Amino acid sequence: NQLENIKHMMAFIEQEANEKAEEIDAKAEEEFNIEKGRLVQTQRLKIMEYYEKKEKQIEQQKKIQMSNLMNQARLKVLKARDDMISEMLNEARQRLGNVAKDPARYPALMDGLILQGFYQLLEPKVTIRCRKQDVQMVQASIQRNIPVFKAAVKMNIEVRIDQDNFIQPDVSGGVELYNGNGKIKVSNTLESRLDLMAQQMMPEIRVSLFGANPNRKFLD
Template sequence: MALTDADVQKQIKHMMAFIEQEASEKVEEIHAKAEEEFNIEKGRLVQTQRVKIMEYFEKKEKQIEQHKKIQMSNLMNQARLKVLKARDDMIKELLNDARQRLAEVAQDPAEYSTLLEGLVLQGFYRLLEPKVTIRCRQQDVDVVQAAVDKSIPIYKDAVKSNIVVKIDQERFLPSGVCGGVELYNDNGKIKVCNTLESRLELIAQQMMPEIRVSLFGANTNRKFLD
């Protein structure tokens, strides 16, 4: 049976409707798939960037914390250095005050004579030489000679040896020296410095731990005392 033009047109329209429906469904499927892939990719990118951002801020936080520790350490070191400098300045001031008071020692004839006797005799013992030359302040020549005369018999009796002592009348101790003596062996190569300044310096070195404890208290970080 032959199809009429109406039947043909009807079938064509039916086929076109089917094709359009199928195309529409395919488009929707493609859109859905594209949307899904887009959401997946967006989620992946968001997660990746979130991780990068978290890592960045963690790194920055660590850098800030490290910088903070370094800054705190520097401030503590600066404060420690200031404390140490203040302490050293205080000790220097104390020693300078002690040096200024040395001049007062020589102003008491009896006390100074006794002190010179000890300094001279100690110099003899340290040199242990048969011939000794003594250098002193020009104004101390007589009192030093008296100390020598008194010390020689004590020295001879102690070491069972003779000693000849000469006071240098050409070279004296500098005018800035507060007192005391310098003793030399015969050729001048061995020297014992027993000026008041040198004795103060020696005592200061020996007593520095006690001085620091008296001024600043005991160091809690110090494990050994000798």
Template sequence: MALSDADVQKQIKHMMAFIEQEANEKAEEIDAKAEEEFNIEKGRLVQQQRLKIMEYYEKKEKQVELQKKIQSSNMLNQARLKVLKVREDHVRNVLDEARKRLAEVPNNKELYSELLVTLIVQALFQLVEPQVTLRVRQADKGLVEGLLSKAQASYKAKISKDLQLKVDNENFLPAETCGGVDLVAAKGRIKICNTLESRLELIAQQLLPQIRTALFGRNPNRKFTD
């Protein structure tokens, strides 16, 4: 049975509608898949960049923390150095005050005379030389000359050896010296300094840990005090 033109047109329209529907469904499927892939890729890129940003700021944070530690350490060291300087200045002031008091010792002639004899005899025991020259302050020349026989007798009583003592009349200790003596022997090759300043310096070095402890208390970080 032959189809009429109307039937042919109807079937053609029906086929076209079916093809169009298939095309639309395929297009929607492609769009949905593309949207899904886009969201997946977008999520991956966002996560990737987020991790990079997090790593960047974590690195920056560590750098800042390290810088803070370095700065804190530097400031702490500077503070410690300032404390040490203040303490050393204080110790120096104490020693300067001691030197000022030493300068007053020669004012007490009796005490100073006994001290001079002791200083001379102590140095003689170190020298053990038969001939010794004393260098003193010019102001002490007469006083020391009057003490030579006493010093010689004290030396001989303990070591049973004679010696000749004389005061140097040309070379004197500086006038600003607090007092005491220098002993010279063996034609100037041997010299012992026994001035009041040298004795103070020696005692200060030996007692420096005790001086610091007395002024500032015991240092808990110090195991030995020598």
């Protein structure tokens, strides 16, 4: 009986040890699964954060690239518009020669250019430079406009044509006027008048060619 009791006790201890071992294994596996899940979740969050960051970087790069492309396209449009305006002005300059060839228009235009130059200078002595072929026309215009100027400003004026220095041959027409010492100049050539007109009318020219600018709040 004592031997059976010992065997029974040993079987009980062994069973209790096995149960304890199974409990330890189960607890260890549970802790392992919890730690594994925590590590997996941590790494998953890191991976998600990494790719979210990459996605934001890519999106930012796309925005920058799109902005650069839009700016390049805008610059190309502006350059194309400027080229069109330059081409139009060049064509207008080429047509200026026809004005000087028109005997019905050119003398009247010359009167206006010379008289305006007198008013701009308001000097008692004026020297005029013109094209060599326009000397007689300019001389006649001077004689017509001196009385007009005197009557308007109540001032005498002495005008001479510079016979030693003529306007460059490539100038289409018009005159240059200087005061007595040559320090003040009024350029009333056809080219200079065209440039001045183009500068003053550039807003209207742009609207006529390309329409109103929706971003422009003020017209002057």
